Amino acid sequence: MRLRTAALFSVMMAGLVFLATPASAETTSPSPGPSASAPASDAPVTGPAIRVRLLDQQEGKAGNNPPPVPGVTVTVSDDSDTEIGRAVTNDAGVAAVAIPGKGKYSVSIDESTLPDGVKLTGKKTLDVSVNLTSGQNVAFPLNGKVVEATPFVERFVDSVVSGLKYGLIIALAAMGLSLIFGTTGLTNFSHGELITFGAITAYFLNSTLGLPVILAGILTIGIGGLFGWGQDRVLWRPLRSRGTGIIAMMIVSIGLGLLLRNLYQFFFGASTRSYTDYTSQRARDYGLFDLSDKEVAIMVIAIVTIGIVATIMTRTRLGKAMRAVSDNPALSASSGMRVDGVISSVWTMGAALSALAGVLLGLNSQVNFMMGYQLLLMVFAATILGGLGTVWGAVLGSLIIGVITEVGPLLGVPGSIKEVGALVVLILILLIRPQGILGRAERIG
Amino acid sequence: MDFGSIIDAAFSNAFGPQAIVFALAAIGLNIHFGYTGLLNFGQAGFMAVGAFGLAVAMVRLDLPLPVGILVGLVASAVLALILGVPTLRLRADYLAIVTIAAAEILRLVFGAVETKAVFGGSNGLNGFTETWNSLNPYSKGIDVGFASWSRNDLWAMTVGWVVVALCCLLTWALMRSPWGRVLRSIREDEDAVRSLGKNVFLYKMQALMLGGVIGGLGGIFFALKQASVVPSDYSTNLTFFAYTALLIGGAARVLGPVVGSMIFWFLISGLGAFFSQATSGIDPLIPASVMTDTQASLIRYILMGLGLMLLMIYRPQGIFGDRKEIALDAR
Amino acid sequence: MPVDITSAREALAALPNDPGVRKPDPIVVGDDITRTFGGLKAVDVQHIEIQRGVITALIGPNGAGKTTLFNLLTGFDVPDSGSWAFNDQSLAKVPAYKVARLGMVRTFQLTKVLSKLTVIENMRLGATGQRGEKFFPSIFKAFWRAQEDEITSRADDLLARFKLDKKRGDFAGSLSGGQRKLLEMARALMVDPELIMLDEPMAGVNPALKQSLLGHVKSLRDEGRTVLFVEHDMDMVRDISDWVIVMAQGQIVAEGTPEAVMADQRVIDAYLGAHHDADLSEMDEEALAAQVEAEINAEENEA
Incomplete structure (x- = not known):
């Protein structure tokens, strides 16, 4: 209101x-x-x-x-x-x-x-x-x-909460980006298309096949994971075994992004659409801030998912292997079957998380063929801010980026281009602490 | 199907002003990426700064055309300086992200409602081509059978191709010199170069500024040839397409970016015209049930994405590049 | 001007075998140089002096901090604290390229030849003070042609000396490991350094080439340059070095003539005690993979 x-x-x-x-x-x-x-x-x-x-x-x-x-x-x-x-x-x-x-x-x-x-x-x-x-x-x-x-404090708190929501959605995608970067060294410029893939898949299941939004969302996570697994299997793994350099792979990802974006537009069209449910909800007043029920749900789902990922990363054998490969570039360079298996899981998990981010973003606002691409820079900013290749850094970085984006307009960033605040902070952070907040300084020589 | 008009579209654009814009952008990227190994993903930002430098100087400050061009060039050099000082000491992929972010910041700021008084908002600026048009010596357009250009295109092409030729000449002269040798060495291993007493940072900065200024020149030319500066023209896609053009022709080759831009526009325009014809008319070649004309206009970009991937995987040296001497070790 | 080797050796032989001992004519003097990586002191050198005009070997087990010390002295890494001087000129906070210009040039453990440049282009790059390396003069060949010719003839002489003249026009990437080491050394000489610092010049070199490499290192000294090198090959150290500095766990533990050092109990201890904390970065990938696997299993069992 x-x-x-x-x-x-x-x-x-x-x-x-x-x-x-x-x-x-x-x-x-x-x-x-x-x-x-x-x-x-x-x-x-x-x-x-x-x-x-x-x-x-x-x-x-x-x-x-x-x-x-x-x-x-x-x-x-x-x-x-x-x-x-x-x-x-x-x-x-x-x-x-x-x-x-x-x-x-x-x-x-x-x-x-x-x-x-x-x-x-x-x-x-x-x-x-x-x-x-x-x-x-x-x-x-x-x-x-x-x-x-409206007191400044109240507007501030409202912006922070809305920034945290935005940040949590970014975090889901950023964890995937960070994991993939950590294990394969790939700076994936088509990561935004994994997000869009989730949003569009859920739209198809929900609007075309008539499934309820929640069921569509759950199915989408699985389909998104499959998409990531397949992408790695068909494209990235063969490239790795050919010994393709990371810069060449980065440019391949630019090509893939271009390809997917236009395919999405081909099938989905250029219009912006909504899911059949939860399009407009009243915001409840929680004292210092207002949130609609679906916004609360988005935040809860994101937090629970981050929790699940945390458990996987720290408690399971697979998670430990992911971290190990991510921590030791030397190890990921030596491409044995086992490492390839770990990277396959990373792609599956990363793509599933990004697909979920897409569903939540579509739920929060609307679905569009460009939505992931438009978010990509924010995801990059979050990942670098937290420290490239560190999963917790990605979460922390995302929350900071989300909050800065939403609070920025209160502090003088023009409201129509509030993303600028986050990008400026990204550049400043890189100047002061290039390895990011949680990243380790690189050892030279 | 009228193949004549498809060929006309392809050739007209391959030699037309749009290819010149891309050639200049790609020549700049060639100095950054091809010769020095700098991953500048913000070439669109350098172009935007050049174009808006020109437009703001001429529209808002009423300065004459030569001064406007100078302002545009200085602005892109200053952008290189501002971006280079902090990032040239960082890892290559960080430079990529900082430049892409900077280009986006610029595009957003140029197009913002809040800065409309200076940059004209999302509609941008126009009305700065009076001098440019008055210098046009041509009285009418030309049709050479397989291609045709308007009077304004001819003028833009005359100036544009001369500028492209000069830039190529400059690149050639620089890259055969010891200065170019230092750049190519930095591309391979900057620590080795440092250990031999060269100020690597200074060379990278010079390369970033030179490539940025040539990109700025591309932006200025873009502004003049279409008589307006619109922020949305300078999106990251512009940078990606310029990279595609560079990689088609071959990085670290003097003429690579020029030939690449011509091929890029030949394909984009030819495919565009083909699919547009194939889906239009009363009895289209491709029925609307298969694809509509809106969908058909996307096919060329889908193919471009696919082409970029395949090029990078199977022929990273481009069409004319020498595999032994390129920055991209794709093997 | 070449130093009289015999008298220099005699002067060194008279010195006590203490870590950080003062030399009669040091070219490099360093004090309290420390560098930590994640809480681990990689280098902690209280005092170091390198004698002018002789060959000094820097030895020590893996992870002793030899390469890190090299990086610090040449400006490729920044220490947490410390001061050091080259020819009485302080080098703290001096960037690597200026250190090289002052006459202190290094090579690298993993050879850094520029694979996609030809051998002769690699050599030409080494020359300092080139007019053609400045932006504006480089555009017109007239400004730099004469100097380029002079540099080329100097480079050709060096290539002949290092028996690389037949490879002149080949891409450096096509050279063998030993030839790369030779090229790197020859290229460093293009800078005309007073002190040349070689990081493991024998690593990856086939035995046939080793002897000629040894000869080249000696010839550097004989033409009046100071040589400091890191090496694992004890035979080489014994053969050619005039003085040996031993590092372990970041510190200098002993110094002396090769004969004295080989017999020193501290040196033997340092080498024997080194197996347990081998530097991760120098372990091969297989060992690393195995270690990670073991760590995962250990955590698994705990849980």
């Missing part, structure tokens, strides 16, 4: 125009709700007009249908401050003022005409540029939560 209002507010500040989103604002879905388009029949004016719609957004009173606010006077002036017309909101809360055509206008609300108990929470005058011949819809926030009033 708070984030929603904040978004609305900033959009208005930027001079863009939005119709008031009613209390469906409580959903966490980032797309505008279905009520975003106002029925033009509400207004008696035909032809180009600026239509102002006033709704009481007070929490509790609102529900899903915030009540309209009638009887309020609004004034429209043109670029040179000449008044063009004024109107009073009707029972639907709509006031329409006819305008001569496209251009820049300013819309003011007469606060004295607001009914008792209804307060303006934004600016009194809005600048509107009309680009459509039909005119423009305008809304003033009434009784909304005032953004400035």
